[in-house]
Amino acid sequence: xxxxxxxxxxxxxxxxxxxxxxxxxxxxxxxxxxxxxxxxxxxxxxxxxxxxxxxxxxxxxxxxxxxxxxxxxxxxxxxxxxxxxxxxxxxxxxxxxxxxxxxxxxxxxxxx
Amino acid sequence: xxxxxxxxxxxxxxxxxxxxxxxxxxxxxxxxxxxxxxxxxxxxxxxxxxxxxxxxxxxxxxxxxxxxxxxxxxxxxxxxxxxxxxxxxxxxxxxxxxxxxxxxxxxxxxxxx
Numbered sequence: 146x147x148x149x150x151x152x153x154x155x156x157x158x159x160x161x162x163x164x165x166x167x168x169x170x171x172x173x174x175x176x177x178x179x180x181x182x183x184x185x186x187x188x189x190x191x192x193x194x195x196x197x198x199x200x201x202x203x204x205x206x207x208x209x210x211x212x213x214x215x216x217x218x219x220x221x222x223x224x225x226x227x228x229x230x231x232x233x234x235x236x237x238x239x240x241x242x243x244x245x246x247x248x249x250x251x252x253x254x255x256x257x
Numbered sequence: 258x259x260x261x262x263x264x265x266x267x268x269x270x271x272x273x274x275x276x277x278x279x280x281x282x283x284x285x286x287x288x289x290x291x292x293x294x295x296x297x298x299x300x301x302x303x304x305x306x307x308x309x310x311x312x313x314x315x316x317x318x319x320x321x322x323x324x325x326x327x328x329x330x331x332x333x334x335x336x337x338x339x340x341x342x343x344x345x346x347x348x349x350x351x352x353x354x355x356x357x358x359x360x361x362x363x364x365x366x367x368x369x370x
Binding site (some may be wrong): 186195203 | 260261287289291293299300301302303346350356357358359360361362363
């Protein structure tokens, strides 16, 4: 099993550009989440999904869109990048009723 | 609201020293509590968990006890190694049916030989 994979590993965007961060898991997990990690603030939940076709907002959803058309994939879209979105982004997944979340290796995004 | 507060870092210790990283929480209901560890350049890994009051989670020599009366879940290890150098996150979950975690700000541990 590859676990949770994320691409790209690094990305630099200009203000106003859009892009999609990819996340995939091969563990047949129902739950998937996106977090951003900023210094001194821990990880904050952006969006999450409890199954294909079902998504909901987390703590900091503004400026981001998600969709979940398959169990495996949960892409995160930045609509119009802003410097405030410079961060490290982590995708995570977990099984129904399981407490352990499995994290991907992260995407480091810089918006100039 | 629900939140997790960890002690400020960084924490610098010599090898074989005793480690405590404090974590307190505020939550409605009965949360499950976790410690995650992030090694340099990697994602987070679950270190240990406790799902009800008075439970003790343990793994790799680390321990933490779920104390409802003090709303705390402090992480301890009797003898740290250089390989324990990492960022440690305390987190809570209010449900196992959503995959949502609330994290503390993280505490950086550096262990010197």
